[in-house]
Amino acid sequence: MTNSSKKRGLLTISFKLNQEDYTMEINSDERLLDLIRNRLGLIGTKESCGGGECGACTIIMNGLAVNSCIIPAARADGAEIITIEGLSKGMEDELHPLQKSFLEKGAVQCGYCTPGMLLSAKAFLDQNSGREVSREDIKEAISGNICRCTGYQKIVEAIYSYALERKGNN
Amino acid sequence: MTWENYYMPSSIEEALSLLDKHQGEARLIAGGTDLMVQHKSEPIEAKALIDIGGIPDLKKIHEENGRVYVGAAATHSQVVSSPLLKEKGRVLVDAAKAVGALQIRNVGTIAGNVVTAQPAADTAIALVALDACVHIQSGSEKLEKPVLDTFLGPGKSSINPSKELITAFSYPTPTSLERTGFIRFARRDSLALPLVNLGFWLILKEDQKTVKEIRIAVGPMSTVPFRARETEASMKDVQISEEELEKAGLVIAEEVTPRDSFRGSADFKKYLIGVALKRAIKVVLDGKGVDWDD
Numbered sequence: 059m060t061n062s063s064k065k066r067g068l069l070t071i072s073f074k075l076n077q078e079d080y081t082m083e084i085n086s087d088e089r090l091l092d093l094i095r096n097r098l099g100l101i102g103t104k105e106s107c108g109g110g111e112c113g114a115c116t117i118i119m120n121g122l123a124v125n126s127c128i129i130p131a132a133r134a135d136g137a138e139i140i141t142i143e144g145l146s147k148g149m150e151d152e153l154h155p156l157q158k159s160f161l162e163k164g165a166v167q168c169g170y171c172t173p174g175m176l177l178s179a180k181a182f183l184d185q186n187s188g189r190e191v192s193r194e195d196i197k198e199a200i201s202g203n204i205c206r207c208t209g210y211q212k213i214v215e216a217i218y219s220y221a222l223e224r225k226g227n228n
Numbered sequence: 229m230t231w232e233n234y235y236m237p238s239s240i241e242e243a244l245s246l247l248d249k250h251q252g253e254a255r256l257i258a259g260g261t262d263l264m265v266q267h268k269s270e271p272i273e274a275k276a277l278i279d280i281g282g283i284p285d286l287k288k289i290h291e292e293n294g295r296v297y298v299g300a301a302a303t304h305s306q307v308v309s310s311p312l313l314k315e316k317g318r319v320l321v322d323a324a325k326a327v328g329a330l331q332i333r334n335v336g337t338i339a340g341n342v343v344t345a346q347p348a349a350d351t352a353i354a355l356v357a358l359d360a361c362v363h364i365q366s367g368s369e370k371l372e373k374p375v376l377d378t379f380l381g382p383g384k385s386s387i388n389p390s391k392e393l394i395t396a397f398s399y400p401t402p403t404s405l406e407r408t409g410f411i412r413f414a415r416r417d418s419l420a421l422p423l424v425n426l427g428f429w430l431i432l433k434e435d436q437k438t439v440k441e442i443r444i445a446v447g448p449m450s451t452v453p454f455r456a457r458e459t460e461a462s463m464k465d466v467q468i469s470e471e472e473l474e475k476a477g478l479v480i481a482e483e484v485t486p487r488d489s490f491r492g493s494a495d496f497k498k499y500l501i502g503v504a505l506k507r508a509i510k511v512v513l514d515g516k517g518v519d520w521d522d
């Protein structure tokens with residue numbers, strides 16, 4: 059669709075976020091990250107580098123992991139987005155099993171990278187649902203997410219053990 | 229506030245008419261992985277952005293009349309997972325795999341990589357090796373030029389993204405005697421720009437061992453992606469072997485003129501490009517009738 063401006067620089071966009079429909083007026087040069095954090099108050103999505111290099115701001119947009127700090131908010135028009143707040147939506151438990159696996163394996167220290175890690179892992183596992191995944195595949199899938207604390211081993215283990223468990227449940 | 233409007237056209241015609249309407253004051257955006265980062269340090273001077281990432285015709289990867297076409301707004305992830313390119317565009321697939329990390333490949337496009345015109349842009353290097361043709365539309369005009377001709381200097385492209393839209397890249401469907409490959413050396417596998425990268429295309433003689441013709445593209449060895457034409461000429465009619473590749477590696481190390489940078493010294497890059505050439509060809513030809521000493 060084409061957005062035409064009503065007032066200078068203002069656009070109206072509609073999108074689905076964490077399974078809820080939104081229609082909002084945004085600035086044409088707003089970043090998607092700012093829309094999510096500042097206007098919707100969903101501060102689980104973090105900002106660190108602001109330039110696509112660290113993955114702290116990772117969200118899932120139309121099924122793909124993307125860095126919301128370098129995506130114009132305008133592009134959310136018509137999109138389906140999942141942020142960390144929506145990961146366990148519709149589940150009985152408060153936490154997604156992937157989140158539980160992170161806790162069990164000690165894959166969280168300061169926690170700053172964790173939302174992005176979880177969403178990269180979720181997008182990757184969803185795309186590979188019918189397939190066995192290796193630790194190497196997992197490392198590749200989260201290679202755009204920087205962690206300064208854990209040394210990655212426990213994160214990879216957490217994702218791997220969830221992938222195995224999930225396969226067992228199928 | 230910089231741009232006052234943001235358009236998401238759904239067809240090529242619509243994108244072109246928006247460019248036309250804004251008379252050079254609008255700017256195309258595809259993935260935005262270069263534009264949005266650049267905007268932070270140097271605000272983009274444009275009244276409107278025209279987002280072409282949602283135009284299906286610009287994302288098609290297909291074969292037609294003996295040519296392979298890759299849509300300008302195909303993302304690196306799309307290139308990596310294309311069965312057609314896996315078979316008929318290995319150099320491009322391997323280059324796309326090397327870009328950034330998954331989040332970058334999921335949105336960054338090949339046309340964006342070419343227009344950004346960095347001397348070691350990975351998919352740009354691959355397209356130079358393929359001697360790809362750039363299909364451009366501006367208003368009602370359609371033009372074509374070799375991709376190498378679009379690079380004018382570091383960060384400088386002949387394509388004006390306020391007037392011209394790249395619609396696709398194309399190259400002849402490879403025959404059974406053609407081979408392509410890509411290699412890069414970097415500090416890390418992900419999120420690191422290359423110390424050196426190299427893409428090649430070659431066509432063998434009927435014996436499957438002798439080079440009939442070769443094109444070699446390398447970066448960052450000059451202000452733009454660089455074709456190593458002396459090395460190419462030196463390899464013509466050469467029967468490929470460990471020894472000959474060793475020689476070619478010395479020729480290319482002499483031919484290129486990299487600069488010292490924080491990624492590595494000029495001498496180190498010269499050395500590495502020789503290794504890159506040898507290894508890239510070896511990986512692709514190994515086990516295909518070529519005798520190796522080791």
Ligand SMILES: Cc1cc2nc3c(=O)[nH]c(=O)nc-3n(C[C@H](O)[C@H](O)[C@H](O)COP(=O)(O)OP(=O)(O)OC[C@H]3O[C@@H](n4cnc5c(N)ncnc54)[C@H](O)[C@@H]3O)c2cc1C
Nearest residue numbers: 110258259260261262263328336337340341343350389394
């Ligand atoms: C963290 C990070 C890591 C990166 N790593 C790498 C890497 O390893 N290797 C590498 O090569 N690059 C890398 N890049 C650079 C970038 O991702 C690529 O160059 C990407 O291909 C750019 O595509 P885009 O669609 O995002 O371009 P955009 O930012 O949308 O556009 C770039 C330029 O191209 C113009 N443009 C876009 N499409 C068209 C078109 N169809 N016709 C005319 N003009 C057009 C735009 O106006 C703009 O001037 C990295 C970037 C980031 C942020």
Ligand code: FES
Nearest residue numbers: 106107108113127
């Ligand atoms: S904050 Fe977006 S990638 Fe670092």
Ligand code: FES
Nearest residue numbers: 168171205206207
């Ligand atoms: S847990 Fe601290 S950055 Fe990853």
